[in-house]
Amino acid sequence: MxxxxxxxxxxxxxxxxxxxxxxxxxxxxxxxxxxxxxxxxxxxxxxxxxxxxxxxxxxxxxxxxxxxxxxxxxxxxxxxxxxxxxxxxxxxxxxxxxxxVFKMVMEEAEELIVSVSVQSGSELCNKSLGELMLANRTGMFVIAIRRNEDWIYGPDKFTMIREGDALIAKGTEMGSELLKKLANSEIEVDEIADIVDEESQSQFDD
Amino acid sequence: MxxxxxxxxxxxxxxxxxxxxxxxxxxxxxxxxxxxxxxxxxxxxxxxxxxxxxxxxxxxxxxxxxxxxxxxxxxxxxxxxxxxxxxxxxxxxxxxxxxxVFKMVMEEAEELIVSVSVQSGSELCNKSLGELMLANRTGMFVIAIRRNEDWIYGPDKFTMIREGDALIAKGTEMGSELLKKLANSEIEVDEIADIVDEESQSQFDD
The missing domain is CATH 1.20.58.220 (Phosphate transport system protein phou homolog 2; domain 2)
Structure with missing residues (x-):
């Protein structure tokens, strides 16, 4: 069995x-x-x-x-x-x-798919997906990675992220924003929780 | 169009x-x-x-x-x-x-599906899914909620969680653990980031 x-x-x-x-x-x-x-x-x-x-x-x-x-x-x-x-x-x-219209469908569907480019200086560089725990921290699941002319499909926790990688990931709108900012080195991993708290607070205020 | x-x-x-x-x-x-x-x-x-x-x-x-x-x-x-x-x-x-065997398949597959029961005193009680942002905080997506004899399928951000609800959710193994602990009021939402950091650190040490 x-x-x-x-x-x-x-x-x-x-x-x-x-x-x-x-x-x-x-x-x-x-x-x-x-x-x-x-x-x-x-x-x-x-x-x-x-x-x-x-x-x-x-x-x-x-x-x-x-x-x-x-x-x-x-x-x-x-x-x-x-x-x-x-x-x-x-x-x-x-x-x-x-x-x-298909692009609009994908942008407005419940599960988004985005492609983000990992910039030099991003905290994602030279870390494994297992270490980064992106799914647990942001709700984004990396489906594939484009590295130069090569592709890594269905990466696992041992897969390392490198500068210049394009990460194809699916998840929520908020998660997509977080992942883009991480990849652009606009934010660090340890700032995520505060950003999500703020966003959650603003949902409260509405 | x-x-x-x-x-x-x-x-x-x-x-x-x-x-x-x-x-x-x-x-x-x-x-x-x-x-x-x-x-x-x-x-x-x-x-x-x-x-x-x-x-x-x-x-x-x-x-x-x-x-x-x-x-x-x-x-x-x-x-x-x-x-x-x-x-x-x-x-x-x-x-x-x-x-x-099917139960084992679902426990070992990449995307798990779990059912967690929301206990009295859990921080999840009387909050909307939008406010809680569970997907962004834990990587878990709530698919359905069983409330007494009723079901809520495909809940949205306005759906409130109540004491006694069974949340059917999909996501990672770590996310499932976090959601179970939140539902059991073993942890609070603002402890999640530290728990994930610790887990990430232990991946580093391995």
């Missing part, structure tokens, strides 16, 4: 990353990001095949089979989400320029 | 909420949450029909039509994601108990 569990974790993680990457690809008209989505979709297909195979081996009784069926349906759902991400990425691959 | 934009924003928001709600429904074996996903899926279908109709009216030239086609493909992708969420919710509606 360990293997079935690990496959499903990877399918869930990848399908969610793919949706974020696909929206980013359309938003920033990035063929690189779109191609990564296509590559990941192949990977998710392969994992879905693998989990079906493993489930057939694991089923020992009718009851087993029923419970495993639910796991397979979850895997199918992850694959459907991955397919939807691929369809989004295909828009970019086909070279269709996104309608200007 | 305003209407097309607004429909697409709603489709994107709803499809993402549906995926989170559907995973929550399976995780907590909640027919209420699953039924909400089914209801929202109907809504997304209706919105997809509406956006197609509006696009036909808006297209004035071949160039227009091409750009609008990309918007419609984005709407289709949102509907596919909504359909995948419906398939997940159907597992719960069919009464299939989730395999114990």
């Amino acid at each position: 360990a293997s079935i569990k690990d496959i499903l974790i990877e399918m869930k993680n990848l399908s969610e990353l793919m949706v974020d990457l696909a929206y980013s690809a359309v938003l920033f008209n990035s063929k690189d990001a779109a191609n990564e989505v296509l590559k990941l979709e192949n990977k998710v297909n392969g994992l879905n095949y693998e989990i079906k195979k493993q489930s057939l081996v694991a089923a020992r009784s009718v009851e087993d089979a029923e419970k495993l069926t639910a796991l397979l349906e979850i895997a199918e759902a992850a694959e459907s989400i991955a397919n939807a991400a691929k369809d989004l990425a295909d828009i970019v691959i086909k070279g269709i320029e996104p309608h200007p | 305003a209407s097309i934009k607004d429909i697409l924003i709603e489709m994107k928001n709803l499809s993402e909420l549906m995926v989170d709600l559907a995973y929550s429904a399976v995780l907590f074996n909640s027919k209420d949450a699953a039924n909400e996903v089914l209801k929202l899926e109907n809504k997304v279908n209706g919105l997809n029909y509406e956006i197609k109709k509006q696009s036909l009216v808006a297209a004035r030239s071949v160039e227009d039509a091409e750009k609008l086609t990309a918007l419609l493909e984005i709407a289709e992708a949102a509907e596919s994601i909504a359909n995948a969420a419906k398939d997940l919710a159907d597992i719960v509606i069919k009464g299939i108990e989730p395999h114990p």
Whole structure:
């Protein structure tokens, strides 16, 4: 079962990353990001095949089979989400320029996606994502990093941020503001809590 | 175009909420949450029909039509994601108990979903989500609130948290810990930054 569990974790993680990457690809008209989505979709297909195979081996009784069926349906759902991400990425691959309305959609949706450029002197430079804990401090999740001509997709806590990186991140409007200011070295990490407090206070006053 | 934009924003928001709600429904074996996903899926279908109709009216030239086609493909992708969420919710509606492995998958995936109960004396009580800015302070996004027998799905910044509420939220492992401690009144909001600093420091030491 360990293997079935690990496959499903990877399918869930990848399908969610793919949706974020696909929206980013359309938003920033990035063929690189779109191609990564296509590559990941192949990977998710392969994992879905693998989990079906493993489930057939694991089923020992009718009851087993029923419970495993639910796991397979979850895997199918992850694959459907991955397919939807691929369809989004295909828009970019086909070279269709996104309608200007799409940019407005992404700016007004609940979860924003932004690209911020890490300037020299920013506190983010030469720190790992794990150390920075950006998600916990700002509500922003880094989806991908563009470094010169290379991309890092789905960075983990060990990924280091370097000067000049473009961070593609998703989160709230306030989080986007905080991340931009951190990347511009307009603010330091230890000022975030006070800024959020002030903003929270102003919500109170309204 | 305003209407097309607004429909697409709603489709994107709803499809993402549906995926989170559907995973929550399976995780907590909640027919209420699953039924909400089914209801929202109907809504997304209706919105997809509406956006197609509006696009036909808006297209004035071949160039227009091409750009609008990309918007419609984005709407289709949102509907596919909504359909995948419906398939997940159907597992719960069919009464299939989730395999114990699924709970482990959700605990080890990158984005966790947790349910935390707001205790009397918690600083969360009688504050709005907007004021609390939980997403920016902890990285946790509240997906739904269970209050007695009622549910609030996709709460907004005006939604008040009350004693006894069960908050269904997604985010990081560290964020889940912070939210649980806030809800248990083990910590106050203004202690979060120091706790995250300490955790960040320990990442440094490793």
